[in-house]
Amino acid sequence: MVYQFCIQHKVTFKYISNYRNLLTNLSGKSSIWSSGKFITIYPKDVHTFKKIIAKLYSLFTLHEIHKGIAILSDRRFKDSNVLFYRYGVITGPDTNIYKLNSKDVEYKDYVHSKYRLPEGLKEPFPNNIDDKKESKLLFKTIIPLKAVHSRASGSTFIALDKTNNQKFILKDSKPGFSEGGISAIASLKQEKQNLKKLAKFKFIPNYITSFKEDEDFLLCEQKMSGVDVDAFRASGDKNFLSSTKRKELFKLYQNTIINLISNLHELHQNNIFLGDISSTNILIDENTQSSSFIDISQSFNVLENKGKTLSSFRTPGFYNQNISNLPPLEQDNQQLGYLIISMFCRANMFLLVDKTGEMTFNFFKEYASINKIPRLFVETANKLIKNPSLNLSKLIDSLQHGNDTPFITEKTLSTQHIKDFESSLQKTVYLSQINKIPFKEIVPVELSSSDDFIFGDKLLALRIKILQNKDVILPDKVKSKVFASVNRLNYLLTNDTNNTFIKKLDIAKIFSLLLCAI
Template identity: 30%
Template structure:
């Protein structure tokens, strides 16, 4: 979980500058969404940039909506000039002098392909009713919001609409539902919310509009709701729907969609597909969880990977792929590699509710980086201790031989791994038997262009070939470079520095060789870095003979 949080931080704060962490508010936005909103908003409204959002607000002192003549009457509004679309059937509302600090908010979810259409459907209704909103600032920001590394409680929210009170909320979400129900629009499930009816884009929760904030010691801020007795209660974005204890759901008597709804983003029951008993979680991401359990049919331990529709979308040309596409692709890769002793055996791919699940054999071992960090194994800080290098060398030599053989076997099946990193290699502490896991970035030479392109973009920093981002597909040299960095990390975990200073790669190894590490370590790493696999094998063979 901590590793996932670190990956999220790198992903978010590295978007602005690849050398320095910067907040997303420093990133210049592209004009697509701003232009679309300015076309739909009247002159009495203003757009303001805030972090990853564009906020649409009525100008101070500007004309807001006036009360309708009756519950089914129509109204005229200076705020509706230039807007199109039907008025709210239940009448319109007057803008409150002081906007509320909290209440029910409406979230509109969207995939990249449907954003402009949703603007056309939603914005006129908000303008007609004098209800303010915010939207993702541009397509890149929307991709961040729906990305794999996004916190699950924050994901999916393309637009947020702020009704001033509960009556307006109830009328407005129904109006939006009628506007969008017959449209070919959809978005990812907003895990923190409840889905409205059977809508594929409308969700709601109770939370802060302009909530009180507290600065935390780590520089982050916490937001709060205020209970009726004045108590501050944390305004948490959880990966499931939960109301504060004093708030009643106005739609509590209605099913959100049907009896199969599972809004938490996790398996609702411990038995999936009538066969797989879930016993715990290994990791969570916005794209879905990874669970461990037992196959009740065979009594064998399994790993179950989950994919949520329309999250982690990737567009190449006219083709858009999401987490489900990638999980299905991973299943195909596992089947291509079936029979290799170091690759988990695929068991089944199936869909339950709106989520897709991949079941595979659970293999034994600990993460590669955890193995080399063990007290009796770790090298770099204790290299001067008596016997430390002598204990390290046989392990390293054995791992090199096994790793080269494994990568060659994968390549012989026409597959490139794409994300060979310490997180994706398990090793047995006693036998040094290794296994590859997590084939999300793996590609086959016959894959379509969108999948080949995706593979070049998704990997672990510090283990990516320097030329990888300039290509439209992965090559075997990408895996050999990653293998070199994998071995490098077992000596000293410094590979993340090399993007900042490529000369550091030789510097660290030279210093370690001067401290007693055999020169063959440097030679093997250097050969694999350059893709000279046969030369690396020769170094290893001579080393073992010696």
């Protein structure tokens, strides 16, 4: 309907034409600037904007839609659930909003999510339903202090209860967003129920309260101590190569991993399936060398919920392609194996390109060998991933009696042959530049030692010759210039902290430069 409307009124517009991208957008995983925006219309001026949005509002079907996604960066039109608008940059590298009739910058677009207009431009529709709303608890008795995790579908905050001066975790879920067939609000309500059911476990937050603000559902739960696994890996000096710290570091990892497995084992003994295990929903407290599970919206009792369909929206990078063939509790074990890998390095992220998990584990073994990671931890991760039906209590026992003997690989991974690398560079350069190939045959360009190969265009002729498998003979001065350009590129990548020059580089030119150097 909106498509036909825009065609009829000759209004420029765009829409999400890929169904998978649309589902991602409606899950709230897109940026705050795009989430919920299925169709975006670009009127040519303020007068046309007012006329178009009024006509859209008057359309019966749009006016009768009672549920929609609130666009956080935009302003609602009157009381509509699907019509929102904003003033901003349409396209181009310049994201500045300028003062009216001036070259002076007023503010940068896409920086502050709050809706705003340039000075001198009056609000076109000063009254809407949101202006009349008043909060019940937020910023009155419940004060959000700091954002912990932010998504368009709902954010997580550290908040303060003014009635008792206690800090806690505040989770917000917004209407309209859904993932895996479950709405963001339904998921948070499920977590509320799970917090109540699992209150006896000390490593799971206590439920405090929940409430609604407008159409949002909010959950308050205990703030657990510690940092997520990514922050744990990055914090402090976790270098097993240091002989002075190795014993201490081994004990930290040993006790923490034992605690992690023990907590999961305790849940499994009570027939509880945890569901989604990742580096963002597990907290580790280095002081107590203990862990907490902070996102349990997908948890359930496997005996009470026989035949229940498992959620398919686990965190990518923490399971392989075989997980759907495993019983629920074994799925937890496999995910925990990849979580343990993520405590040392990011090798688990290779699962995004190789779902078998082979690339992940091969890289982890190489990393462990180079950095002298204890064999005990490598084997623990391997057992959980390759044999998820194992007995967790026996695994805990082996960890308790293990030592810090370094892991050593049986063989080193083979290095890619230089010709394979050259071939891959050729393909990359060609594909990235295919729409820039000129209609007429390229005339050979005279190359000199004064040409700047990083920023210049003369590299194109040389690259095309290579792609055509023609013999290329470069004068010694030009050869020197090629290698000087490679060295300069390396210097800029290493030392140009402000990315002043790097931002100007065309990735195809970088590949072309490397190809010519080879």
